[in-house]
Amino acid sequence: MKIAFFSAQPYDEQFFNRFNDSYGFELAFHEEQLDEENAALATGADAVCVFVNDTVDANVCKRLKTGNVKIVALRCAGFNNVDLEAAKANGLQVCRVPAYSPEAVAEHALALIMTLNRKTHKAYNRVREQNFLLNGLLGFNIHGKTVGVIGTGNIGKSFCRIMTGLGCKVRAFDLIANKDMEAIGVEYLPLVDVLQSDIISLHCPLNEQTRHLINEQTIALVKKGAMLINTGRGGLIDTKAVIAGLSSGQIGYLGIDVYEQEEHLFFRDLSSNIIRDDEIQRLMSFPNVLVTAHQAFFTGEAMEQIASVTLNSIHQLLKSGNLNNRAALLV
Numbered sequence: 038m039k040i041a042f043f044s045a046q047p048y049d050e051q052f053f054n055r056f057n058d059s060y061g062f063e064l065a066f067h068e069e070q071l072d073e074e075n076a077a078l079a080t081g082a083d084a085v086c087v088f089v090n091d092t093v094d095a096n097v098c099k100r101l102k103t104g105n106v107k108i109v110a111l112r113c114a115g116f117n118n119v120d121l122e123a124a125k126a127n128g129l130q131v132c133r134v135p136a137y138s139p140e141a142v143a144e145h146a147l148a149l150i151m152t153l154n155r156k157t158h159k160a161y162n163r164v165r166e167q168n169f170l171l172n173g174l175l176g177f178n179i180h181g182k183t184v185g186v187i188g189t190g191n192i193g194k195s196f197c198r199i200m201t202g203l204g205c206k207v208r209a210f211d212l213i214a215n216k217d218m219e220a221i222g223v224e225y226l227p228l229v230d231v232l233q234s235d236i237i238s239l240h241c242p243l244n245e246q247t248r249h250l251i252n253e254q255t256i257a258l259v260k261k262g263a264m265l266i267n268t269g270r271g272g273l274i275d276t277k278a279v280i281a282g283l284s285s286g287q288i289g290y291l292g293i294d295v296y297e298q299e300e301h302l303f304f305r306d307l308s309s310n311i312i313r314d315d316e317i318q319r320l321m322s323f324p325n326v327l328v329t330a331h332q333a334f335f336t337g338e339a340m341e342q343i344a345s346v347t348l349n350s351i352h353q354l355l356k357s358g359n360l361n362n363r364a365a366l367l368v
């Protein structure tokens with residue numbers, strides 16, 4: 038049984054090879070992103086294993102079917118890059134890793150907050166240059182601040198626990214209020230109220246309802262000078278609107294691990310290239326913006342979970358056409 042990996046990095050090979058010992062699949066690692074053109078690389082594979090910026094649209098699904106592929110296994114939680122109807126129509130089963138390590142992502146959101154606030158990235162460079170001045174490094178206490186969480190699923194809940202632990206007043210917006218969160222003091226409020234927080238963190242999936250959730254209108258509702266954190270998906274934020282919000286001072290800090298056009302940039306070394314994306318260049322020019330390149334998931338614990346759950350799902354699907362873990366099966 039063969040699995041073709043797309044967007045494969047050395048760490049994917051390392052973790053998947055380690056966990057494949059008990060399955061014995063033939064693993065083919067391709068650096069290329071999955072798209073219509075590269076779908077031919079999957080010919081002869083029973084399953085493809087894809088990541089956040091691979092495209093699994095209707096045309097790709099058709100090509101995968103032609104190549105006799107039966108399973109699309111996402112080695113991530115979000116599945117906004119997959120056309121589930123087209124997958125179904127082409128006889129493809131689609132699975133994901135629903136909750137590999139929510140703490141990894143929640144802790145990275147905290148890292149973005151702490152770095153933006155206390156400017157440790159600037160202090161590190163400053164001290165290495167023997168500049169021991171504090172001017173420009175003034176932060177604020179996180180304790181006592183209001184934190185607005187949009188989406189309280191696996192990651193959002195972990196983030197709420199961290200922020201309540203730090204002594205914040207946590208408010209949340211979700212389609213469904215979670216009783217465990219209410220029990221630790223999280224208050225569910227309408228979006229307009231949650232936007233009035235000192236720190237806003239996005240943890241909902243990207244779909245038709247949430248695309249550009251942060252746009253010109255919602256930015257106008259934000260508390261002036263608030264910190265906005267996005268470890269969800271780039272499309273949750275309208276980049277042009279957020280640049281305008283940063284320019285006017287309406288948004289005081291922006292920490293993003295995901296970016297609308299990231300598929301052209303992230304997971305590559307472009308240090309010798311001319312980047313023609315003026316929006317990311319503009320964002321990176323703000324002193325109060327911190328960009329990381331989709332690394333929130335990237336801990337050893339999360340990679341172990343991703344590899345073991347993905348291989349187990351493919352094994353189960355090939356054997357019985359079903360999964361014990363219902364949340365992992367999308368189609």
Ligand code: NAI
Binds near residue numbers: 142188190211243
């Ligand atoms: P989850 O499915 O456990 O939780 C999502 C929550 O969002 C649910 O409670 C759901 O009710 C809520 N939601 C859905 N639509 C909403 C809306 N319109 N408004 C408000 N809330 C809404 O997902 P999980 O595991 O917590 O992940 C959340 C997202 O984080 C994923 O969809 C993925 O895009 C992103 N992610 C990013 C990673 C990174 O490395 N930066 C890694 C893993 C996930």
